[in-house]
Amino acid sequence: MTDKDGGASTEGTAAGSPREASVTRPAVVWEALQGLLAGLSPGGDTPLEIVDAGGGTGGAAVPLAELGHRVTVVEPSPDSLAALERRAAEAGVRVQALQGETGDLSRLLPAREAHLVLVHNVLEYVDDPLRALTDVMEITRPGGAVSVLAANTVAGALHRALAGHVSEAHQLLVDPDGRWGSGDPMPRRFTAEQLTELAERTGLIEPSTRGVRVFADLLPGRACDADTQEGPQLLALERIAAAHPALSGIATQLHVVAHRPGA
Numbered sequence: 001m002t003d004k005d006g007g008a009s010t011e012g013t014a015a016g017s018p019r020e021a022s023v024t025r026p027a028v029v030w031e032a033l034q035g036l037l038a039g040l041s042p043g044g045d046t047p048l049e050i051v052d053a054g055g056g057t058g059g060a061a062v063p064l065a066e067l068g069h070r071v072t073v074v075e076p077s078p079d080s081l082a083a084l085e086r087r088a089a090e091a092g093v094r095v096q097a098l099q100g101e102t103g104d105l106s107r108l109l110p111a112r113e114a115h116l117v118l119v120h121n122v123l124e125y126v127d128d129p130l131r132a133l134t135d136v137m138e139i140t141r142p143g144g145a146v147s148v149l150a151a152n153t154v155a156g157a158l159h160r161a162l163a164g165h166v167s168e169a170h171q172l173l174v175d176p177d178g179r180w181g182s183g184d185p186m187p188r189r190f191t192a193e194q195l196t197e198l199a200e201r202t203g204l205i206e207p208s209t210r211g212v213r214v215f216a217d218l219l220p221g222r223a224c225d226a227d228t229q230e231g232p233q234l235l236a237l238e239r240i241a242a243a244h245p246a247l248s249g250i251a252t253q254l255h256v257v258a259h260r261p262g263a
Contacts, residue, residue, distance in 0.1 A: 027235055028212050028242050029120075029149065029255060030063070036145055036257060037067070040115050048115040053102050053136060054122040058084035058095060065093035072096040074108060102132040105139050112141045120149035123198075124188045133202045142262025146204055147255070149212065153178035153189040155252045159217065192249060195256045204258035211251025214241035 041048055048069045052061045055073030057080050065071045065088065073095055075081050081097045088095040098108050102122065117136050123129040136146055153172065160180055161169035168180035178189030190198075192209045199207040215237060241247040242255075 026059070028210075028238050030060075031239070032210060032242075032255060032257070033060075033064075033147065036116065036147065037069075040145060049113055049141075050116045050118070051105070051109060051114045051139060052118040052120075053105065054120070055084065055118065056080050058087045060118055060120065061095050062087050062091050062093060065095050066091055070096075072098060072109065074098045074100050074102075074105060076101050102126060102135050105135045109139050111138055114139050114141060115144045116140075116147065117144070118147050118149075120147065121151075123148065123150050123190070123195075124186060129188070129190075130198055130201060133198055133204075137202045137204060137260055140260045142260055145257055145259050146199070147257050148195060148199070149253055149255050150195060151178075151186055151189040152211075152249075152251055152254045153191045153194075155217075155250050156180070156186070156189050158250055159252075162218070190254065192254050192256075195254055199256060199258040203261065205261050207256050207258035209248065210242045210255045211244075211248030211253075212238075212242065212255050213252040214238060214244075214247050214250060217252045 037048065050061075050064055050069050050071045052058075052064075052071065052073045052075075055061045055075050056077075058073060061071045061073045061084065073081070073084055075084070075097070076099060078099060081099060084095060084097050100108050102119075117140050119133065119136055123132060126132040133146070133148070140146055156178060157169040157172045157180075160166075160172060165180070172178055172180040172184075172189070177187070178191070179186065196207045196209065216234060219234070242251070248254075
């Protein structure tokens with residue numbers, strides 16, 4: 001499982017060199033999560049139960065805990081959990097850290113209790129994405145939400161083609177797992193339709209999809225730096241593109257939010 005605090009795999013620039021769009025990805029996803037939290041806690045003064053499945057070193061968990069929510073990270077890597085605890089201590093918050101995979105969620109946590117479960121950069125790496133998402137839904141309370149962030153097949157093909165690897169782009173689009181070959185470091189990618197189908201097959205309802213990093217991975221690295229003039233402009237562009245029905249389909253990652261039925 002990847003470290004989703006900025007170390008998740010990217011598709012790379014048009015020139016083929018991988019990098020992380022460190023400005024746009026966290027900002028766009030974080031803003032979407034803040035809107036989701038507001039809907040789950042209308043008054044804004046009720047702490048929510050949040051689980052971060054595969055939460056890495058706490059890049060999402062610690063800021064959520066700083067908002068006053070009760071956050072649990074379930075992560076297989078002991079090194080990541082140790083780094084999470086250090087990060088939480090430095091921030092002056094408490095985050096519960098549990099070692100385990102998505103298959104351990106029902107053993108580690110109460111059923112139907114979490115208001116929100118994050119599954120970011122996880123489904124690409126598990127053996128059975130449907131089983132993993134089913135395990136996630138089982139710990140989500142009725143009316144609660146599941147946030148999925150996953151690599152986009154269409155973007156993968158676009159980036160390979162722009163890098164001059166046309167045959168690999170073709171293979172990526174026809175491969176059921178969205179891979180361009182045996183050397184592909186990404187075990188699996190998804191289309192928006194595949195993620196929506198996964199959510200619905202688990203019983204989740206009202207899935208909505210946004211794009212994350214539509215332009216950022218196609219531009220020179222300096223354009224993504226927060227301390228340049230282009231950085232804030234790119235972020236503003238990404239905010240609009242994330243919800244644009246045509247542009248979101250070519251984003252490096254897809255962000256799907258769905259709900260468990262009930263109230």
